[in-house]
Amino acid sequence: MFDIKWIRDNADAFDRALARRGHESAAERLLSLDDARRAHIARLQEAQERRNAASKEVGKAKASGDEAAAQALIDEVAKIKSFIQQGEEEERRLVAAVDAALAVIPNLPLDEVPDGADETGNVVHHVWGEKLAFDFDHAPKEHFELAAAEADMDFATAAKLSGSRFVLLKGQLARLERALGQFMLDLHTGEHGYTEVAPPLLVRADALYGTSQLPKFEEDLFKTSSDHYLVPTAEVPLTNMVAGEILGEGDLPLRVSALTHCFRSEAGSAGRDVRGMLRQHQFVKCELVSVTRPEDSLSELERMLGCAETVLQKLGLHYRVVTLCTGDMGFASQKTYDIEVWLPGQNAYREISSCSVCGDFQARRMNARYRLTDGKALRHVHTLNGSGVAVGRAMIAVMENYQNADGSVTVPEALRPYMNGIERIG
Structure with missing residues (x-):
C-alpha cells in the first residue's frame, strides 16, 4: 500500500518504477480518484460551515421576532444536515475506491534490483x-x-x-x-x-x-x-x-x-x-x-x-x-x-x-x-x-x-x- 500524498508528489517516479515491473502507469488514475475524494470532502466542509452559521442565525432571527426568516433558516439547516449525512456515506465510498485501487498495485523495486521480464x-x-x-x-x-x-x-x-x-x-x-x-x-x-x-x-x-x-x-x-x-x-x-x-x-x-x-x-x-x-x-x-x-x-x-x-x-x-x-x-x-x-x-x-x-x-x-x-x-x-x-x-x-x-x-x-x-x- 502506498501513501497517496507521496504518489501526488512523485507521480512520474512512481510510474517509472511500476514500468520496471511491467505494470501499466497508475498515477493519473489514482490521483483522479483522490481528486474526487478531496473535492467531495471540500464540499462537505463548506456545508458544515454553512450549517453552523445558519444555526446561529436561527437564534438571531427568533430574537428579532422574524419567525419567517427563522423557519427558512431551520429548513435550510435540515436540508444541509441531510446533505451531510448522504455526503459522509459518499465520502466513505470514495475513500474505499482509492484504497481498493491502491491495494492491487505492487510494491516498487529498489534501484539496485535488476530489470527483467521473468x-x-x-x-x-x-x-x-x-x-x-x-x-x-x-x-x-x-x-x-x-x-x-x-x-x-x-x-x-x-x-x-x-x-x-x-x-x-x-x-x-x-x-x-x-x-x-x-x-x-x-x-x-x-x-x-x-x-x-x-x-x-x-x-x-x-x-x-x-x-x-x-x-x-x-x-x-x-x-x-x-x-x-x-x-x-x-x-x-x-x-x-x-x-x-x-x-x-x-x-x-x-x-x-x-x-x-x-x-x-x-x-x-x-x-x-x-x-x-x-x-x-x-x-x-x-x-x-x-x-x-x-x-x-x-x-x-x-x-x-x-x-x-x-x-x-x-x-x-x-x-x-x-x-x-x-x-x-x-x-x-x-x-x-x-x-x-x-x-x-x-x-x-x-x-x-x-x-x-x-x-x-x-x-x-x-x-x-x-x-x-x-x-x-x-x-x-x-x-x-x-x-x-x-x-x-x-x-x-x-x-x-x-x-x-x-x-x-x-x-x-x-x-x-x-x-x-x-x-x-x-
Whole structure:
C-alpha cells in the first residue's frame, strides 16, 4: 500500500518504477480518484460551515421576532444536515475506491534490483559448494524414484484421501521431515536470535490483506466455510502480530520464527511438477519474519539470507543465491533473494527459500508503527520475510544429494541427533 500524498508528489517516479515491473502507469488514475475524494470532502466542509452559521442565525432571527426568516433558516439547516449525512456515506465510498485501487498495485523495486521480464532476468549473486560426483554408474534418480521412497512416500493413499498434490509420509521419511523442521527451528532460535512462535493456521481476511495476499491473490488461497483462510505461509500470522500496534523503537528489530504447515491452491500451476512432492497443496515450512526500523531493513535482509543459507550449509547441500529481477519479484517485495538448491535427480536448481524486504508496504496496510525514542514522532516499521527453509524441498534435496547406488539415502550428520542416530534410510 502506498501513501497517496507521496504518489501526488512523485507521480512520474512512481510510474517509472511500476514500468520496471511491467505494470501499466497508475498515477493519473489514482490521483483522479483522490481528486474526487478531496473535492467531495471540500464540499462537505463548506456545508458544515454553512450549517453552523445558519444555526446561529436561527437564534438571531427568533430574537428579532422574524419567525419567517427563522423557519427558512431551520429548513435550510435540515436540508444541509441531510446533505451531510448522504455526503459522509459518499465520502466513505470514495475513500474505499482509492484504497481498493491502491491495494492491487505492487510494491516498487529498489534501484539496485535488476530489470527483467521473468525468471530469465534473475542474476546469480553467489554460489556455495559444488555439485556432487556420485560413485555409481547410473544417473542420479529423482526423490520419488529411490528405494527409500517406495514404501514411505505414498501418493496413492494421499490421493484417495485428499486428491492430487498431496503426499502421505510414513516411517523413516515421516521422521526425516520432522527432523528437518526441528533442526531448522532449533538453529534459528538457538543460534540466530529468532523467537519461536506457534501461530494459528486459520486467519481472517484482514490479516491476508495486511500481508498483501488479498485481494489480488485470493484464488491461491483455501477458504473455509467460516470465512477464515488457511495460511499460505506463516508470514501471514507472524507479520500481523504487529498489525495496528505502536511499538517502541527499543523493541526493534523484532525477529520471530515458526514451523508450520502451509496451504496453497497452486492456481495456475496445472501441469507443473506433477510428479513427486515438489509442488504440493500442503507442505511444511520454517518461516522467518523480521520487523525493523527503516534504516535497518536492507542490512536485515542480508542477515536473514545468511540465516537461511546456514541451514543448507550445515546439511552440506550445494546451492546458489539469485537476485530476482523486477519481473519475477513477489507482489509485496522491494527486493528478493532466492536460494536455489541443486537437485541432481532433476539436474536442475530449484527454489528452496525466498528472502524479501517489503519496506513499509505491508506496514501501511496493517497500520504497524513505532514511536521514536524522542517519544513523539511515529513512523511505519519495515517488514521482511523469508523461508528458513521449505522443509519438503529440503527433504527432496537431502534424498537426491545423499542417495546411494542401492536407492537408500544417507542421513546428513546434522540430522542424526534428530533421527535417534539413524544413518541410512531405505
